Amino acid sequence: MTTVIEKNQKNGRLEVGTPLLEVKDLHVEFHTRDGVAKAVNGVNYSVAAGETLAVLGESGSGKSVTAQTIMGILDMPPGKISQGQILFRGQDMLAMSEEDRRQIRGQKIAMIFQDALSSLNPVMTVGAQLGEMFRVHRGSSKKEAREKAIELMERVRIPAARQRVGDYPHQFSGGMRQRIMIAMALSMEPDLIIADEPTTALDVTVQAQVMDLLAELQAEYNMGLILITHDLGVVADVADKIAVMYAGRIVETAPVHELYANPAHPYTKGLLRSIPRLDQKGQELYAIKGLPPNLLKVPAGCAFNPRCDVATDLCRTEIPKLHQVSDKDGKELTGRRSACHLWKETLHG
Amino acid sequence: MSDTITKGAEAPSGDNTPKVSTEKKQKPERVASLWSDALRDLRRNPIFIIGAALVSFLIILAVVPGWFTDGSPFDNNACDLADSLKRPSAEHWFGFDVQGCDIYTRTVWGARNSIIVGVLTTSMVTLVGALLGLLAGWKGGIVDSILSRFTEIFFSIPLLLGGMLIMSMLGKGNAWTVSVVMTVLGWPQIFRIMRASVLANKNNDYVMAARALGAGAGRITFRHILPNAIAPVIVVSAISLGVYIGAEAALSYLGIGVQPPEISWGLMISDASVRFLDAPHVLLFPSAVLSVTVLAFIMLGDAVRDALDPKLR
Amino acid sequence: MGRYVIRRLIQAIPVLIGATFLIYWLCFSLPGDPVQALAGEKKADPIVAEMIRQKYHLNDPFLLQYWNYITGVFQGNLGESLTGRQVSDMISEAFPFTVNLAIVAFVIEAIIGVLAGVMAALRKGKFLDQLVLISTLFVISIPVFVTGFVLQLVLGVKLKNDYGIEIFSVSFNEEDGLRGYLLPAFVLASTSLAYVARLTRTSLMETMRADYVRTAVAKGLKKRRVIGRHALRNALIPIVTFLGADLGGLMGGAVITEKIFNIHGIGGLLAQAVYQKQGTIIVGVVTLLVMIYLITTLLVDMLYAVLDPRIRYE
Numbered sequence: 001m002t003t004v005i006e007k008n009q010k011n012g013r014l015e016v017g018t019p020l021l022e023v024k025d026l027h028v029e030f031h032t033r034d035g036v037a038k039a040v041n042g043v044n045y046s047v048a049a050g051e052t053l054a055v056l057g058e059s060g061s062g063k064s065v066t067a068q069t070i071m072g073i074l075d076m077p078p079g080k081i082s083q084g085q086i087l088f089r090g091q092d093m094l095a096m097s098e099e100d101r102r103q104i105r106g107q108k109i110a111m112i113f114q115d116a117l118s119s120l121n122p123v124m125t126v127g128a129q130l131g132e133m134f135r136v137h138r139g140s141s142k143k144e145a146r147e148k149a150i151e152l153m154e155r156v157r158i159p160a161a162r163q164r165v166g167d168y169p170h171q172f173s174g175g176m177r178q179r180i181m182i183a184m185a186l187s188m189e190p191d192l193i194i195a196d197e198p199t200t201a202l203d204v205t206v207q208a209q210v211m212d213l214l215a216e217l218q219a220e221y222n223m224g225l226i227l228i229t230h231d232l233g234v235v236a237d238v239a240d241k242i243a244v245m246y247a248g249r250i251v252e253t254a255p256v257h258e259l260y261a262n263p264a265h266p267y268t269k270g271l272l273r274s275i276p277r278l279d280q281k282g283q284e285l286y287a288i289k290g291l292p293p294n295l296l297k298v299p300a301g302c303a304f305n306p307r308c309d310v311a312t313d314l315c316r317t318e319i320p321k322l323h324q325v326s327d328k329d330g331k332e333l334t335g336r337r338s339a340c341h342l343w344k345e346t347l348h349g
Numbered sequence: 350m351s352d353t354i355t356k357g358a359e360a361p362s363g364d365n366t367p368k369v370s371t372e373k374k375q376k377p378e379r380v381a382s383l384w385s386d387a388l389r390d391l392r393r394n395p396i397f398i399i400g401a402a403l404v405s406f407l408i409i410l411a412v413v414p415g416w417f418t419d420g421s422p423f424d425n426n427a428c429d430l431a432d433s434l435k436r437p438s439a440e441h442w443f444g445f446d447v448q449g450c451d452i453y454t455r456t457v458w459g460a461r462n463s464i465i466v467g468v469l470t471t472s473m474v475t476l477v478g479a480l481l482g483l484l485a486g487w488k489g490g491i492v493d494s495i496l497s498r499f500t501e502i503f504f505s506i507p508l509l510l511g512g513m514l515i516m517s518m519l520g521k522g523n524a525w526t527v528s529v530v531m532t533v534l535g536w537p538q539i540f541r542i543m544r545a546s547v548l549a550n551k552n553n554d555y556v557m558a559a560r561a562l563g564a565g566a567g568r569i570t571f572r573h574i575l576p577n578a579i580a581p582v583i584v585v586s587a588i589s590l591g592v593y594i595g596a597e598a599a600l601s602y603l604g605i606g607v608q609p610p611e612i613s614w615g616l617m618i619s620d621a622s623v624r625f626l627d628a629p630h631v632l633l634f635p636s637a638v639l640s641v642t643v644l645a646f647i648m649l650g651d652a653v654r655d656a657l658d659p660k661l662r
Numbered sequence: 663m664g665r666y667v668i669r670r671l672i673q674a675i676p677v678l679i680g681a682t683f684l685i686y687w688l689c690f691s692l693p694g695d696p697v698q699a700l701a702g703e704k705k706a707d708p709i710v711a712e713m714i715r716q717k718y719h720l721n722d723p724f725l726l727q728y729w730n731y732i733t734g735v736f737q738g739n740l741g742e743s744l745t746g747r748q749v750s751d752m753i754s755e756a757f758p759f760t761v762n763l764a765i766v767a768f769v770i771e772a773i774i775g776v777l778a779g780v781m782a783a784l785r786k787g788k789f790l791d792q793l794v795l796i797s798t799l800f801v802i803s804i805p806v807f808v809t810g811f812v813l814q815l816v817l818g819v820k821l822k823n824d825y826g827i828e829i830f831s832v833s834f835n836e837e838d839g840l841r842g843y844l845l846p847a848f849v850l851a852s853t854s855l856a857y858v859a860r861l862t863r864t865s866l867m868e869t870m871r872a873d874y875v876r877t878a879v880a881k882g883l884k885k886r887r888v889i890g891r892h893a894l895r896n897a898l899i900p901i902v903t904f905l906g907a908d909l910g911g912l913m914g915g916a917v918i919t920e921k922i923f924n925i926h927g928i929g930g931l932l933a934q935a936v937y938q939k940q941g942t943i944i945v946g947v948v949t950l951l952v953m954i955y956l957i958t959t960l961l962v963d964m965l966y967a968v969l970d971p972r973i974r975y976e
Contacts, residue, residue, distance in 0.1 A: 073879050075871075106882030113880075118873040121892050122972055123899075132891075136883055168971045184881070498673070502680035505955040507914025510948060513936050514688045595805045599918060602807050603933070618807065622922075625811055626819065636808040644803035651799070 026084035400648030482543025591646030689941035779862020906962030
């Protein structure tokens with residue numbers, strides 16, 4: 001295993017395209033008082049070095065649960081991984097010892113959380129929290145760790161880093177706090193970063209800055225990036241490919257621009273139509289009718305059918321497979337799949 | 350005090366588990382569902398069931414002690430000094446005390462004062478504390494400052510010490526005066542909780558919304574803030590009931606609570622304590638019954654807290 | 663911070679005055695004649711009684727008496743008892759016993775309470791957790807004087823008579839030093855200890871669910887460090903607050919423990935003073951306890967700001 005990895009490394013960094021992470025047929029359920037909620041039902045996706053995968057979905061779609069399972073920070077119980085594999089550089093992390101997984105966490109796979117204020121320890125200085133990575137994983141001295149922390153803060157462009165290294169998280173603005181989260185994730189130069197709604201809690205103007213910074217650093221270090229979001233606007237510029245999730249399943253995957261241009265699933269179509277656009281000023285904004293399903297009572301057949309404009313009887317009885325999508329001439333489109341019985345009509349009609 | 354503390358904006362902590370309930374409920378239903386959820390939880394909670402059964406039994410004991418014993422503790426001829434400190438037997442389950450009185454009869458009759466003190470004190474403390482707390486939290490400003498300083502005065506006087514003085518002043522020690530004393534010294538606790546609770550709810554969006562819709566101060570206070578702020582008060586009151594029963598016994602034990610010829614478990618324990626080395630049963634039975642009573646009420650209170658505060662689960 | 667402390671001290675003055683006024687008024691309203699109480703069973707000599715009344719200004723109106731008293735307090739003079747002893751002397755005689763008792767109790771409460779709570783929280787739902795929950799419930803339910811007698815009987819008497827082990831003494835003896843305080847202090851601490859254990863458990867369980875603890879796990883830290891450095895540090899904030907506030911409560915609650923173990927602390931002094939209707943002693947003790955309460959709450963609030971950097975006092 002290690003030989004393959006070393007072969008693909010250049011200047012200590014992985015070469016673009018080296019497979020990093022592969023999620024295979026993952027099932028996660030939550031045991032609650034009211035029953036079993038199937039949060040993730042057979043999710044498959046993969047990320048390579050230098051690649052950005054955007055996982056798109058509403059709350060409750062299972063996108064965050066999948067990420068937490070990869071990271072190994074899912075609360076168990078109530079959560080339970082009932083089936084599946086998560087391969088990191090070919091090794092199944094779910095079969096590893098807890099100590100081996102700990103060595104991967106933070107050093108090989110790092111995570112950025114949505115709410116930086118609550119995700120940073122309120123009673124520790126940011127310098128201590130950044131430096132902790134070096135103290136724990138690299139055995140650095142207190143002084144070295146502090147220098148490294150300042151370096152990282154400068155790296156993510158926090159002004160006056162040296163003066164602010166002793167400040168507490170609540171003394172920073174939202175955007176600056178999220179930069180500190182990014183710095184923390186980058187500290188061990190991991191192979192893969194999982195960003196769970198990294199900009200949702202931020203002002204729109206700050207969102208773009210943080211996103212740009214993340215994309216820039218990713219390109220520089222050749223990292224794989226899994227970007228979890230419910231915001232289609234965030235995705236377009238930075239992602240290579242997109243996986244759309246609904247009620248614990250992936251309903252469509254596609255290279256990012258193809259998905260925007262031509263969705264192959266009614267749900268994706270609805271999402272795209274509900275983005276406000278300047279050229280449609282004055283028209284009523286489209287909204288997908290209804291609400292995401294209760295995970296304790298997922299509708300029979302396609303989970304989206306009660307909200308779907310084109311649903312047929314088949315949709316109400318049979319769960320659609322994730323079909324390979326092809327163009328009008330029947331030529332298969334690489335990387336494009338859709339879990340819709342009517343994908344042809346949706347894509348071509 | 351807390352008005353001088355500025356806390357960095359507290360962000361809601363992220364919710365990891367998937368949203369199982371999808372509908373965003375409106376405010377009145379939220380309150381209603383809090384209570385109905387709590388009720389449903391309580392019915393399933395074994396702690397609540399045991400506590401409730403014990404409490405029901407104790408209340409029956411307090412109301413009709415005659416159902417459980419033929420003797421009366423107020424009958425002077427019932428005690429025979431010849432029986433002094435006799436050990437428990439088949440006819441006299443708990444044995445006899447120093448005066449030769451049947452401990453079982455006295456213990457059964459002692460329930461009444463404990464229950465009266467517990468219920469009375471809790472009701473008065475909750476009423477006074479909650480009303481003043483609501484007033485201070487809602488009005489703020491000078492009213493709040495004065496009331497808050499006032500509570501600090503009462504807070505700073507230790508319960509037993511203040512109790513000693515007020516009881517000596519009132520002279521007559523019975524369940525009613527003890528309750529009054531404990532109310533005087535106990536209300537600040539509820540006041541603080543209520544005030545904090547009102548302050549926390551006052552700036553919530555639904556209150557803002559109600560105000561924006563033109564609801565008056567009275568309506569907002571009683572229809573919107575009170576139902577939402579009362580839960581922590583009820584939790585503390587429920588737990589305190591047991592604590593007050595224990596405090597009555599402590600005051601009586603110190604000789605400043607209920608006075609003879611009234612009967613109180615605390616008094617019985619105090620009388621027994623002199624001879625407890627050679628006659629431990631005289632101490633044991635009233636102590637055990639007192640402890641079980643306090644336990645029953647605390648179990649009930651604990652169960653109510655768990656039901657009303659799902660966060661603690 | 664400096665300005666805050668000054669403001670708090672200024673705010674404490676009306677509380678101190680209010681509390682002493684209240685207690686003074688209660689003492690004034692006590693039924694019976696203190697001078698007669700002094701004489702005991704026999705009728706007091708009217709001439710001597712009048713002399714005592716003159717000397718201690720007992721014939722003055724209530725407000726004047728109070729005014730003389732409170733101005734004395736601010737000059738550091740707690741007054742004189744009717745038997746001619748300085749109240750400050752009487753208090754400083756009795757006070758060390760109560761302070762020692764409260765401090766030993768405080769240490770027991772803090773160490774055992776926090777340890778039990780942490781262990782319970784880390785084994786949530788397991789045997790140890792249930793054990794802590796149930797045993798604390800019992801400790802809270804059993805009144806302190808009952809606990810006192812039972813422990814005295816079991817640890818003091820039984821252990822000595824049946825096994826010849828004499829770790830704890832049955833009643834308090836000054837010569838025993840720290841050992842003499844152990845059992846009474848444990849009894850005094852028992853209820854608070856149970857509360858501390860429960861509070862620690864809840865608080866730690868809550869912080870273990872916090873986002874920043876999840877972050878610490880995601881950083882690849884060992885479990886020990888996640889709990890010790892990240893969760894516990896935050897979980898201890900409310901516990902420290904509780905402990906600080908409880909220190910004054912321990913002194914007030916020492917009355918019962920002192921009676922059970924026959925310790926001549928301020929509890930005994932107070933009971934005697936109430937019985938003899940010696941207002942100056944009562945008010946003196948109360949003044950002291952109120953001041954301790956005010957100072958500890960101020961210290962707790964300042965400590966709170968040290969522990970939680972988000973809190974700023976201005």
